[in-house]
Amino acid sequence: MNETFWMMAGLAVIMLIIVLYMAVKDREVSRKLAMMEAGFDGLNREIFRLSKAMESLRKSLKEEMMRFELEERKEHGELPEQLLNKKLQPFVLQIQHLQEQIDAIHTELQERVEKLDGKVRRVTFAAEHSAPDEQKILQLHAQGLDSETIAKQLRLGKGEVELVLKFSKIHA
Numbered sequence: 001m002n003e004t005f006w007m008m009a010g011l012a013v014i015m016l017i018i019v020l021y022m023a024v025k026d027r028e029v030s031r032k033l034a035m036m037e038a039g040f041d042g043l044n045r046e047i048f049r050l051s052k053a054m055e056s057l058r059k060s061l062k063e064e065m066m067r068f069e070l071e072e073r074k075e076h077g078e079l080p081e082q083l084l085n086k087k088l089q090p091f092v093l094q095i096q097h098l099q100e101q102i103d104a105i106h107t108e109l110q111e112r113v114e115k116l117d118g119k120v121r122r123v124t125f126a127a128e129h130s131a132p133d134e135q136k137i138l139q140l141h142a143q144g145l146d147s148e149t150i151a152k153q154l155r156l157g158k159g160e161v162e163l164v165l166k167f168s169k170i171h172a
Helices: 002-075 080-142 147-154 158-171
Strands: none
Touching: 080 147, 080 158, 147 158
């Protein structure tokens, strides 16, 4: 039993040493990771600062190029207005094309409206002229005449008289 006890104690000591070793290594790894994080943060700040500086340089370079181009064009006799007109010419052509399309559509719509107006006038004209016949039919029917007699008196078809009477009953 003594031997078992010493073996167990030895194993316990070995386990304790392993655990302590792992704790030390874990602390070392944590410290190294913290140092790496700090380095990454520093690099990110430096990258941000450099990107701002590059953006500033790009803007100043662009302005300088524009100034240079403008001076060059002035030397060759091209004024800023002419340069602007050259750059805007494609847009002006597109706008003119769109205006032509709009005018064509407007003309087509105007023709359609005129056609519809003519059709509405024909329908209105027909309705105005048929209204007195309808009123006469209804008056004669109210007097007690049948549809055949009304048709003969007004010189209309019997079917037309019956249709007017049916419509008047629906609307009544």
